[in-house]
Structure formats: structure tokens, C-alpha cells
Amino acid sequence: MSPNFSKWLYPGIKVKRWVFASLFGILIVGIGAVFxxxxxxxxxxxxxxxxxxxxxxxxxxxxxxxxxxITLFLPQRERDIVDILYQRRxxxxxxxxxxxxxxxxxxxxxxxxxxxxxxxxxxVTVADSGGSSxxxxxxxxxxxxxxxxxCLVALADAPALxxxxxxxxxxxxxxxKGHSFGNLFLTAMVQIxxxxxxxxxxxxxxxxxxxxxxxxxTVHNVHLVAEYMDGSQTQGxxxxxxxxxxxxxxxxxxxxxxPTDDALTAIxxxxxxxxxxxSLYTSILPNLIINGMTEAxxxxxxxKIYVCNVMTQPGETDGFTASxxxxxxxxxxxxxxxxACIINDAVVSNEEALNRYHQENSYPVAADVDxxxxxxxxxxxxxxxxxxxxxRHDSKKLTQALIRLIETQRVIKR
Numbered sequence: 030m031s032p033n034f035s036k037w038l039y040p041g042i043k044v045k046r047w048v049f050a051s052l053f054g055i056l057i058v059g060i061g062a063v064f065x066x067x068x069x070x071x072x073x074x075x076x077x078x079x080x081x082x083x084x085x086x087x088x089x090x091x092x093x094x095x096x097x098x099i100t101l102f103l104p105q106r107e108r109d110i111v112d113i114l115y116q117r118r119x120x121x122x123x124x125x126x127x128x129x130x131x132x133x134x135x136x137x138x139x140x141x142x143x144x145x146x147x148x149x150x151x152x153v154t155v156a157d158s159g160g161s162s163x164x165x166x167x168x169x170x171x172x173x174x175x176x177x178x179x180c181l182v183a184l185a186d187a188p189a190l191x192x193x194x195x196x197x198x199x200x201x202x203x204x205x206k207g208h209s210f211g212n213l214f215l216t217a218m219v220q221i222x223x224x225x226x227x228x229x230x231x232x233x234x235x236x237x238x239x240x241x242x243x244x245x246x247t248v249h250n251v252h253l254v255a256e257y258m259d260g261s262q263t264q265g266x267x268x269x270x271x272x273x274x275x276x277x278x279x280x281x282x283x284x285x286x287x288p289t290d291d292a293l294t295a296i297x298x299x300x301x302x303x304x305x306x307x308s309l310y311t312s313i314l315p316n317l318i319i320n321g322m323t324e325a326x327x328x329x330x331x332x333k334i335y336v337c338n339v340m341t342q343p344g345e346t347d348g349f350t351a352s353x354x355x356x357x358x359x360x361x362x363x364x365x366x367x368x369a370c371i372i373n374d375a376v377v378s379n380e381e382a383l384n385r386y387h388q389e390n391s392y393p394v395a396a397d398v399d400x401x402x403x404x405x406x407x408x409x410x411x412x413x414x415x416x417x418x419x420x421r422h423d424s425k426k427l428t429q430a431l432i433r434l435i436e437t438q439r440v441i442k443r
Contacts, residue, residue, distance in 0.1 A: 047094035054086025120147035120240070124300035124435065127152060127331070129246075129316050131176035134307030134338070136183040137421065139241075141428030142303075143184055149241030150295040151180045154315040155226075156253050156281065159267030161198070161208045165216050172226055172250055173266075176312070177243060178211035181230075184239035191237060227289060244295065246316040249286035253315055255279055266311050270344025279314050279361060288322050296325045301435055304367070305336035306422050309354055310345045317362050327365040332438055336427065337372045339413065340420050343390045352400035359404075367406055369438065371430055372396045373422070375412035382416055393420070409434055 061083055064076025123146025128138055131154035142149055157163065157173035166173055182192045195211035218229035226248045234243060253266045257274040264282070296302065307313050317323050326333065335358060337351045346354060351372040359367065374396040377383055386392065401408040411430050415423035 047090040049090075051087050051090030051094070054083045054088075054090060057083030057086060059083075120145075123148055125295075125298055126150070126301045126303065127295050127299040128303045129313065129326075130154065130305055130307040131157070131312035131315070132307045133179065134305060134312065134336075134422065135176070136179040137424045138303065138306065138336070138427060139180055139183040141424040142431070143240045145428060145432060147240055149184070150299075151184070151241065151243045152246050152292045152295065152316055153177050153180050153243060154312055155245045155247060156251050156266050156311070156315040158252060158265040161212045163267060164208070165212055166250065169216055169219070170250060171216060171219050171224075172245060172248060174212045174215040175209070177230055177245060178209065178215060180243045181233055181237050181239055182211065184241050184243065185237040186240050195237070227291070242291075242295070244289055244291045246292055246322065247286050247288050247319050249283060251281045251283065251286045251315070251319070253279060253311065254282055255310065266315070269311060270342065273344055275347075276310055276345065279310055279318060281315065281318055284320075286319055288319050288325070293321065293325050296322075296329050296331070299329060299331040301431075302326060302329065302331045302333045303336060303431065304334070304358070306338050306427075308342055308345060309338070309349075309357060314358070314361055317358075317366070323362040323366060327363040332435070333366055333368045334431065334434065335367045335370045336422070336431075337370060338394055339373045339422060340386060340391050341394055346394075347390065350395040350397045350400070352397045352404065354394070355401060355404065355406065369407040369409060369434060370401055371409045371411075371413070371427070371434065372398070372401075373413040374398075374410040375414045377414065377416060377420055379416045379420075382418070382420055386420060407438075 058080050061076045061079030061081075064079060065073050067073050067076065125148040126142060126146055127150045128135060128142065129152045130138075135151060135153065139149070139151055153176045155172035155174075155177065157175050158166065160175065162173035162175035165171060178195060182195050185192050195209070195214065197210045199205040199208050199210075215229055215233055218233055219226050222228040222232065226245060230243055230245060252264055253269060255263045255269045255272070255276050256278040257263070257272060258277050259274060261272070261274065263269055263272050269276070304317070305313050317326070335355060337354045338346070341347055341349050349357075351370070355367065355370055373394070377393050383393075396410050398408050398410050409430060411426075413422050413426050413430065415421055415426070
């Protein structure tokens with residue numbers, strides 16, 4: 030007998046009594062079976078009664094043993110078992126959804142979609158050059174971790190405190206001020222994995238027990254380059270909105286940057302591909318203009334959906350309507366990359382919130398439905414607003430709109 034097996038016999042474990050009860054039940058069933066085959070009705074009937082008593086002992090013993098093990102390994106978290114069963118039995122039957130983008134828009138989308146399907150993959154931009162991510166890129170020559178961090182937290186099944194820890198931003202400290210803990214964690218994980226950013230994201234996903242996958246669109250240390258209508262250029266994601274000029278074309282350097290194999294595989298296997306919401310030029314397009322990404326999405330069998338922003342962004346989409354967002358997206362990619370577009374048609378009634386945005390030259394995106402239909406693309410126009418301190422997509426409303434579109438157009442039903 031191994032030492033580990035003998036530990037099950039130690040007193041106070043509250044398992045062996047129920048094991049013995051189950052074994053006793055099996056013994057009784059065996060005895061009852063012997064009596065049940067006798068040709069005498071009285072004896073065979075008695076045997077059946079014995080068998081039923083044995084089954085009762087087995088059910089009682091096994092049930093109590095399972096409860097003991099649950100309370101042992103998940104103390105005070107028995108309710109988590111319901112969530113685990115829900116995820117394993119219901120969510121794993123959901124469609125394969127790939128969400129492409131970055132920033133706060135993508136993380137809000139993931140919060141809703143993770144309650145619809147566990148077959149969820151986020152393909153995230155790594156071109157951020159500002160703030161904590163920009164500083165870490167320069168110091169450690171890694172791809173930007175910030176948008177990856179936001180998506181990991183959005184998909185986390187770990188306790189809420191763990192998510193708060195990853196989002197915690199240091200307010201003081203030499204060298205630490207402005208950095209988020211999650212960015213530092215990912216940077217440290219890259220060093221531990223000998224510079225393998227993809228591996229670092231995978232290991233961080235395990236720490237947060239995420240529902241789905243988070244994949245960088247590329248592991249090349251790419252930078253965005255914006256060419257403006259006047260012929261000038263700006264390099265760096267953080268610098269692009271600062272020029273106050275109309276963007277003509279967006280590209281990345283190095284030009285030979287390639288998408289990750291995992292991203293291409295997820296796209297090829299997807300039932301649904303969702304692009305956005307998020308900054309058109311600095312969150313969505315940076316993923317799509319990487320070599321091979323547009324071709325992979327255009328040839329994929331998935332139903333492709335673009336979710337338009339609810340507010341214009343200064344220095345990027347000034348004066349843009351919903352159709353303008355879609356036009357620029359298609360000009361940079363391929364006409365086969367979008368099957369349907371979801372836009373907000375609700376009016377922002379919170380004057381205080383609107384005034385704050387107006388001071389930054391940001392305005393609600395006009396829902397010009399007819400122009401989008403004229404482009405040959407199906408359009409869903411509905412209320413998607415959440416207005417508090419910020420005007421953004423409401424995660425639940427957006428998820429409901431996506432589900433309605435998915436289940437009506439692709440006949441994917443639960």
C-alpha cells in the first residue's frame with residue numbers, strides 16, 4: 030500500500046466512512062442478487078428488497094463522499110460548482126466566436142460574450158505606444174501588453190480581487206508611477222519565458238482562469254504609421270491622434286510583420302468574427318493590416334460583423350458617420366471582410382456627458398443606415414448606449430444585439 034493511499038485512512042478526513050458505506054451497499058446488492066434468483070417468490074422478493082437497500086447505501090455513500098470532497102477542495106465555494114457545470118455543459122456548446130480589436134471597446138464586448146459561449150477568442154492589437162505599455166516597450170523591447178491585460182481581466186473567472194490587482198495602477202514610486210500591475214506581470218512573464226510573449230499570455234491566462242483565449246495579433250514589435258492627406262506622416266499609436274489632420278492611410282512597421290499562427294487558426298475555425306467596437310485607426314485596423322490577416326478573414330466561412338463606435342474620436346474619426354467608419358475599414362482591407370454592421374441609433378440625452386465630450390471635439394456617430402445598405406451590407410440599428418461618466422456601448426445591449434443577429438443569420442441556436 031502506497032503512503033499516499035494510506036492517508037485516506039487517517040481519522041477526521043470524513044471520506045472513508047462514506048467509502049465503506051458504498052462498499053457495504055455493493056455487498057448488500059450482491060447478497061440480494063443471490064436471493065433474487067431463487068425460484069421461490071418469497072425468497073426472490075426478499076432479495077429484491079435487499080438489493081434496493083444496497084442501492085440506497087451506495088447512493089448515500091457516494092453522495093456524501095462527493096459533498097465531502099467538494100467542501101475539502103472548495104471550502105465555502107460550493108456554489109462555484111454550479112458555475113463550473115454551467116460553463117462546461119452550456120457555454121462549451123456555444124458558437125466559435127472570434128473578437129478582433131483592442132482598448133476598452135473589446136474588453137466590454139468580451140464581458141458580455143463570455144456569458145454566451147466559452148468558445149471565445151480575442152485577437153488583440155499590440156501596437157500601443159503610449160502610457161505604461163509604451164514605456165515597457167521601450168525598456169524591454171516587447172510588444173505592448175496593455176490591451177492584452179484588459180482582455181485577460183474581462184475574461185477572467187478568477188476572484189474579482191485578482192482582476193482588480195491586474196488593473197491596479199501605481200500612483201507613486203520612482204519607476205512605478207503610471208504602471209499597472211498587470212502590465213508589469215506580463216512583462217515579467219515574458220522574461221521568465223525567455224522572451225516568448227505568446228507563452229507569457231498563455232501562462233497569465235492560467236493565473237486568471239480566463240474563459241476563452243486571448244491571442245496577440247502578432248508577436249512582432251510593430252508600430253503604426255499614419256499618412257495624412259497633406260502627405261505628412263506620423264509614427265506611433267499615441268502620436269497619431271495628435272496631428273489634427275485627416276488620415277489617408279494606415280500601415281505598420283516592420284512591413285513584414287506576420288500574424289500569429291493561433292490567430293489564423295482561430296479565424297479559420299470561427300463561426301462568427303466580430304470586429305470592434307474600438308478606435309478605428311488605433312484598435313481595429315492595426316490587427317487587420319498585418320500581412321495575411323485580411324485575406325484570412327475574407328476567405329473564412331464565418332459570418333463577419335463590424336460594430337461601429339458610438340462616439341467620434343478626436344484626431345481619428347472627426348465628423349465620421351457610421352458609414353464613414355465602414356468605408357475606411359473596407360478601403361484598408363477587403364469588401365468581403367464584413368457581412369453585417371451593428372450601429373447605435375439611440376440619442377445621448379445626458380447633456381452633462383455630451384458637454385464633456387464636446388470639449389474634446391467628440392460627438393455621437395450618426396446612424397446613416399441607408400448609406401450602409403447602399404454599400405451592400407446588412408445593418409442592425411438599435412439602442413446600444415450606456416451613459417454614465419462615459420458614453421460607451423452597454424455590454425448587455427451589445428451582446429443581445431449580436432446574439433439576435435447570430436441566431437437569425439447563421440441559425441446557431443442553443
